[in-house]
Amino acid sequence: MNNIPITVIVSVKNEELNLPSCLDKLVRFDQIIVVDSGSTDQTMTIALAKGAEVLQFQWNGKFPKKRNWALQNAIIKHEWVLFLDADEFVTEAFVDEISIKTKDPNFNGFTIQFENYFMGKKLCYGYGFKKSALFKKSKGAYEKIDEDLWSHLDMEVHEHPIIEGQVGVIKSKIIHKDFKDLEHYIAKHNAYSTWEAKRYLQLKEAKNSHLSLNQKIKYGLLNTGLLPAVYFVGAYFLKLGFLDGKEGFYLARFKSHYFFQIQTKVNSLKK
Template identity: 50%
Template sequence: MDEKLAVTVCVPVKNEEKNLARCLEAIGSAFMQVVVIDSGSEDATCSIAREHGAEVVHFEWDGKFPKKRNWCLRNYVFQTDWVLFLDADEIISPAFIAEITSVVKQDRVVGCWLNYSNWFMGCELKHGDKFRKLAFFKRSAGEYERFPEDAWTHLDMEVHEHPVLEGPLGEVQSLIEHKDYRGLKHYIGKHNEYSDWEMRRYLWLEEADLSEWEGLNSRQQFKYKHLKEWWFAPFYFFVTYVAKFGFLDGVIGWRFASMKYRYFSDIRFKILEAKS
């Protein structure tokens, strides 16, 4: 591509030396800006970013709003309105770049849902509950949702928060490959942190105004309404493994669905413990 696409790619990182090079190699030189937002990596993450031509911006969270993505949206000097947020374990394709080029040129939407091919324990999951995020949008259309979580979270980046945008949304069909090379130990550790966050958000929503519930999408409303119920974890297992044909992925499909069963069980037990 001779002309760079008017999109800024933002890659929030911490200790991502095992993943980052593949992510940046796939990004290549197609975009006007590529910025890596680092929060104190102690490995070779920053040097890898610079070797691949990315700008490195350092972020130190003070425990309050904004966290990493919103901080970047508010403080980085952008040359573009369109921004694409990628995790270091996400790899885009030429087909994906071509599709978002068309989105930018047509200028009919303010953001797009992105679809992902998920890998688990070294194998691609072709079935089950599909992973999607709203991670490509115009900065002028909004930012990530905010919760009063200063007193109860140590996650310095928006993980489960979604962008709140004003305007029509589209969808990019070309898949982003989601493939983490840090192994199951890291996966379990991160999901233990995420289950803490989900528990605390559940407890906050119990006391929140109705307007906070109305701001959730239908899937979020269903989840937070029923997270405490005994049947929620087996329900999710059934949906992803049976109803959405996760069993066709063989033993890896079983293991992935089982880990999700464990994740939602962990959230429920943490809720029950907090309320006891």
């Protein structure tokens, strides 16, 4: 039954491989909105065929980006909003849990956790992944970053939601499994590393203090040049990534290289 009073917003662009699995698992929610950025594949056709509402978003290079734009412009029927990417698949246990916990008036948002897959394999070790992507629309929005002159990403990727009041944790995990190939993963993180390098320099100049503990640690290590090595040692050895076999090694190396890209791009941009 489509009776859970939560609006799910799925942000997409050319997601014909991932979107069917994502939408198929959302049938218990009362409202599903797909926000597209001019897809050229079958993404729109799939979304409409699955019964989702579809909005087109064209970024003008200024605030707001896609998710904040949806909060401001979509006709959202419910107070609670869950933001998903097309490669994030909810489970029955997750849906059961949030259907209960969102009724608790003491919470205005929840942090959700992910079961990560890489190169088709479920990873049990390494660093976990979580984000606060479930919150009341009247109590939260994604942080505004002054990036009009340098950003090329039309969606909030590293921006964190700012949520008023208490934020809880959902114990049941969402599956994070991208059906696109490794080339897509590498290209995506190349784009992300450019954004992060420019963001790092912006923060350094502005001395912005509105950072999470993880961000402060990351940028502090980036400043010393040790972040790539520290990440690899932490993910592969301390967090037992080696127990995930070659996929665990590959992911630790790719993520370590991602931070090396940021570090290198920071030095290049300084010049």
